[in-house]
Amino acid sequence: MKAFREAAWLSCLLFLAGCSSWGKEEIPWYLGIAAPEHYDMWVINLHVEKSGERSWRIPVGHKGCCWQGDFGPFGTGGSLEPFPNLIALHWFSFAEQKYYSTLIRVPPGLQDRMRVPVRTTSPNGMVRDLPRSTLVLGLAPGGEVVVWIMSQRTNAVEVMRVPAVEVEGNLDAFRVRTEQYLEKHGAYLEAHGVPLAGW
Numbered sequence: 001m002k003a004f005r006e007a008a009w010l011s012c013l014l015f016l017a018g019c020s021s022w023g024k025e026e027i028p029w030y031l032g033i034a035a036p037e038h039y040d041m042w043v044i045n046l047h048v049e050k051s052g053e054r055s056w057r058i059p060v061g062h063k064g065c066c067w068q069g070d071f072g073p074f075g076t077g078g079s080l081e082p083f084p085n086l087i088a089l090h091w092f093s094f095a096e097q098k099y100y101s102t103l104i105r106v107p108p109g110l111q112d113r114m115r116v117p118v119r120t121t122s123p124n125g126m127v128r129d130l131p132r133s134t135l136v137l138g139l140a141p142g143g144e145v146v147v148w149i150m151s152q153r154t155n156a157v158e159v160m161r162v163p164a165v166e167v168e169g170n171l172d173a174f175r176v177r178t179e180q181y182l183e184k185h186g187a188y189l190e191a192h193g194v195p196l197a198g199w
Contacts, residue, residue, distance in 0.1 A: 038189070
């Protein structure tokens with residue numbers, strides 16, 4: 001019985017040590033941008049700020065993936081060091097031929113919520129509990145931004161939605177890219193339109 005108690009105590013200590021190993025400085029925070037399939041966006045500016053510490057740009061450009069399904073939500077982007085309190089977005093919607101802009105005020109408790117480990121399975125089947133260290137911003141037609149946190153797409157959790165406003169912009173700046181976009185997705189848009197709700 002004593003040996004059992006000692007083994008249980010050791011297991012508990014190892015578990016706690018594993019949880020405490022995810023210190024504030026050790027988590028690789030990441031920000032990605034996603035868009036629904038067939039509704040491509042061009043991110044003109046993604047500006048991130050930790051007020052009083054650092055303000056920086058993350059280059060993104062064209063996005064046509066990955067909102068949901070086998071590959072989403074997930075998106076390419078860049079590192080969040082330090083973790084921000086403000087995120088500014090300016091983008092162009094090819095399907096709508098509109099420019100959008102928004103400022104996201106990151107909720108104060110979001111980083112702590114992301115630190116909580118969740119079950120994660122690697123491609124080779126290894127199961128681990130890891131923090132939801134990735135923040136994904138999904139850009140939907142109509143200017144809605146859906147915000148997810150995750151350690152992998154299977155444990156993504158939607159945490160907020162932020163409306164953007166339509167802003168002025170030069171459509172000729174995206175004329176050639178729009179032609180290329182319509183060659184690939186024009187038939188889909190004619191058949192399905194551009195839904196502005198239900199994302």
